[in-house]
Amino acid sequence: MAEAHRILLLGGTNDSRELAERLAERDGIEVITSLAGRTEHPLAIPGSLRIGGFGGVEALTRYLAEEHIDLLVDATHPFAERISDNAAAACCRSGTPRLVLSRPPWQAVAGDHWITVADAKAAARALAGRARRVFLSVGRQELEAFEALTDIWFLVRMIDAPRGDLPLRNYEVVLGRGPFEANGERALLLLHGIQALVAKNSGGEATYAKIAVARELGLPVVMIERPVCRKAETATSVDDALSWIAARL
Ligand SMILES: NC(=O)c1ccc[n+]([C@@H]2O[C@H](COP(=O)([O-])OP(=O)(O)OC[C@H]3O[C@@H](n4cnc5c(N)ncnc54)[C@H](OP(=O)(O)O)[C@@H]3O)[C@@H](O)[C@H]2O)c1
Incomplete structure (x- = not known):
């Protein structure tokens, strides 16, 4: 049997949990969700879970190689800048495809102050x-x-x-x-x-x-307002992220 494709999902958001749940229904994919460890009792997430910082860009780059990660999906909160920067740099060094899953920002509508x-x-x-x-x-x-x-x-x-x-x-x-x-x-x-x-x-x-x-x-x-976005392939919904993953595996 072919080996499963391994996805590192940087999490800590509702979207990352939903994406892990949707990917768990698919054959041939192993998802490792990574959390920073900020909340004492995170909600249950299907797949594997690792908790705590990686230790910076070099350590994350090593992790991607040692764990044979095929794709990285950065579904962290749009204000979590440091981990997203680290993921961008580590994926660049290792050549790992990276997708940023981020909802569009809210826009003010009539009546908002x-x-x-x-x-x-x-x-x-x-x-x-x-x-x-x-x-x-x-x-x-x-x-x-x-x-x-x-x-x-x-x-x-x-x-x-x-x-x-x-x-x-x-x-x-x-x-x-x-x-x-x-x-x-x-x-x-x-x-x-x-x-x-x-x-x-x-x-x-x-x-x-x-x-x-x-x-x-x-x-x-x-x-x-959000920190300025850096260039990346971006999905704005869990469905978009699933299509991106399917196209690469
Ligand atoms: N910032 C917000 O407003 C906000 C709101 C809701 C949820 N969250 C979630 O809370 C977590 C921490 O957010 P933050 O703003 O404190 O992050 P951050 O400032 O971008 O990251 C600080 C450090 O925490 C570690 N880290 C952050 N997210 C991680 C993850 N998913 N897996 C492993 N290590 C992670 C990394 O440590 P190393 O350098 O050692 O790898 C990173 O350098 C994220 O998962 C984020 O999605 C954040």
Whole structure:
């Protein structure tokens, strides 16, 4: 019997899990999903799973060779820049075909009140004087950017409870893992008297409900735009990614 084709799937997103599920139905393909290890209890994913950083570009290049990886699909979050850069460099060195699976960014529609900014520091500057109660929908790593805003109360959503204090003066943590739907998001924003949101332009549907509810409630959204895209073959849906994989195996 022919050996299975081996795909390294860089994950940590709903799309990567869905792609692993769809590929598991196919014969002759072995999928290894790689997670950074940021969440304590990741949801179950079919196929093999490896957790933790590779140790940089050289180590990832070695991994691709040692594990006989035929294709790499980078389905990480659009804001996970470092791993995507490393994957691009490692695939270039090893000649491994690479696909980036990334949903298109959200676009503002009529009724949205977005203040578009480049990064978390600019988001903090945009918030000053605009609102007293803010839903901060960013990762743990970005919270430091908001620490000087001591007159704002923040609602922070996380998957795992933080182990220590967050670098904010006034805040409450709400635990939750997407996808989120509009009724829950509306109730959350109203319950906490939220006056503005900070969000990353992730694209996709799993976390869009808060943006739609902000529009409905007339709340401003400080929207952090994505880092600049580098050249890569890109799929914008799981179906597109499956076609790309099928064409190469
Ligand atoms: N950034 C976000 O807003 C966001 C949102 C939702 C989900 N996520 C997911 O969370 C994970 C970490 O995101 P990040 O923004 O912290 O990443 P990052 O800044 O791009 O990566 C930092 C380091 O973490 C390791 N790493 C990241 N993703 C990995 C993966 N899938 N498998 C193995 N190692 C990985 C790599 O370590 P080495 O250099 O040692 O290999 C990388 O250099 C990603 O899987 C991403 O899809 C991120």
